[in-house]
Amino acid sequence: MIEVMPRGSGQAGAQLRLRPPRALTASQFRALFAALAGAMWLVAGLGWLAGNVFAPAFALLHSAGLALALRRLWCSGEHGEEIAIGPSAVEIRRGAVVVFSAHPYWVRMQVQDGGGRITLSSSGRGVEVGAFLGPAERSQLARCLKEFLAAASGRNR
Structure with missing residues (x-):
């Protein structure tokens, strides 16, 4: 720009x-994070119900990594x-x-x-x-x- x-x-x-x-606004970045993290937690919950006790830990790590990556992407636009x-x-x-x-x-x-x-x-x-x-x-x-x-x-x- x-x-x-x-x-x-x-x-x-x-x-x-x-x-x-920038392709997305700040609120769209938050919505993207919520959608991606929500999908991951849904799959992790289903995995936990199926007997995978490590699924919630993986979902937590995945959510943290996703948050860091999206934050870094947003800051690079500054x-x-x-x-x-x-x-x-x-x-x-x-x-x-x-x-x-x-x-x-x-x-x-x-x-x-x-x-x-x-x-x-x-x-x-x-x-x-x-x-x-x-x-x-x-x-x-x-x-x-x-x-x-x-x-x-x-x-x-």
């Missing part, structure tokens, strides 16, 4: 927030990138860490394979942006970055 965020008052430039796409393009700097942040910073005039964008990898580079340093986005979103990101970089460096005149 690509969000164009407004800059602070009096600041020129653009800020993009990139986030991985990771993203922020690209701030201003008249004096282009910065790429992943979380709180700035992974790339350069003057916009010297930043070059390379798009490989017609919308595949998008790389911003300057002074021999480069960083790939939007790797977690789908092909259509990467094409949209490339168009936005091209427009914003041209405006920030004065190459669109």
Whole structure:
């Protein structure tokens, strides 16, 4: 998902927030966990009635593992990138860490394979942006970055 965020008052430039796409909402994740764990406990209960005394212990371990896996999956959707393009700097942040910073005039964008990898580079340093986005979103990101970089460096005149 690509969000164009407004800059602070009096600041020129653009800020993009990139986030991985999510297929489910938080309540849908909880419903998925309840359905999967409920099915497991139903089968474990039937197994226990049939004489398998270890079925409830396995169901407990399975439910805990499922909860951890779904929690980790949900948290991975929180990771993203922020690209701030201003008249004096282009910065790429992943979380709180700035992974790339350069003057916009010297930043070059390379798009490989017609919308595949998008790389911003300057002074021999480069960083790939939007790797977690789908092909259509990467094409949209490339168009936005091209427009914003041209405006920030004065190459669109």
